[in-house]
């Protein structure tokens with residue numbers, strides 16, 4: 001049997017909660033982590049119709065991209081659909097888990113799925129996040145260096161782009177005097193010691209902090225382990241908003257637009273003029289992406305595909321890049337495939353269903 005927690009842990013490996021934006025509310029919204037899963041329904045939005053669909057199919061966990069509780073609720077009386085969803089979920093022991101901007105901000109998230117549909121290569125984050133990398137520095141006797149580094153690497157430290165097990169060490173002298181109650185690995189209580197030690201450095205994303213420090217403490221021979229944690233200002237090339245990719249070859253914009261409509265199942269695209277333009281470099285951002293128009297321009301994109309654009313947004317590129325609004329729902333509806341693919345890869349003892357409800361509140365006539 002599988003507990004809700006195991007699926008939640010998998011989703012948090014895919015999209016750590018610490019990568020969500022400050023205004024967001026991703027995570028488990030209702031339910032008990034220790035309940036056994038009877039079935040999972042994945043969806044873009046958790047509406048009342050989706051909740052009914054989950055209950056009818058015997059699912060007790062809904063995984064949604066958009067959080068059902070986004071702003072704080074002040075009562076639960078069933079006056080709004082959100083309140084009705086929460087009440088009904090609690091009455092039926094149904095877990096609702098939201099994986100929102102944290103999934104927007106990772107390499108294998110919402111935007112990678114759009115890129116996969118369009119057929120883009122050489123994928124990169126368009127606007128990399130800063131401030132989520134930590135550097136750990138520690139000191140240990142020379143003979144323990146390899147074991148300590150190996151333990152921290154196994155915990156996920158030292159991954160930089162396509163390089164793994166990255167670290168740096170340099171030799172020096174450590175000084176200490178064990179107290180009367182101490183049980184030192186080297187030296188005697190009350191005597192000043194000088195020990196040849198290595199200073200080791202590794203970096204890792206902040207959500208791995210506890211895991212890496214635990215690995216360090218377990219592998220280190222000292223009773224008191226000296227280590228420093230520094231938050232870095234460096235951009236994390238694997239975390240951030242939007243994505244940039246290349247088509248295998250340049251195509252006329254008219255042809256690209258037709259392909260885009262087919263591949264993303266679109267009826268309508270709102271866009272700037274694309275006459276006589278060629279496309280090879282494509283920027284994408286699922287959902288509301290107007291905040292990235294200038295990043296897409298700076299990156300040299302031929303087209304930026306996003307949603308929720310306002311009239312004046314369309315003036316910003318001044319003909320240097322095509323701007324295309326494909327609709328919020330349309331840009332993110334394939335997000336449920338990400339949940340589905342990741343869960344069925346790891347678990348096979350419960351059903352995972354993709355919601356069949358069209359939750360798009362926008363209709364075209």
Ligand SMILES: [Zn+2]
Pocket residue numbers: 066286287288328332
């Ligand atoms: Zn969205």
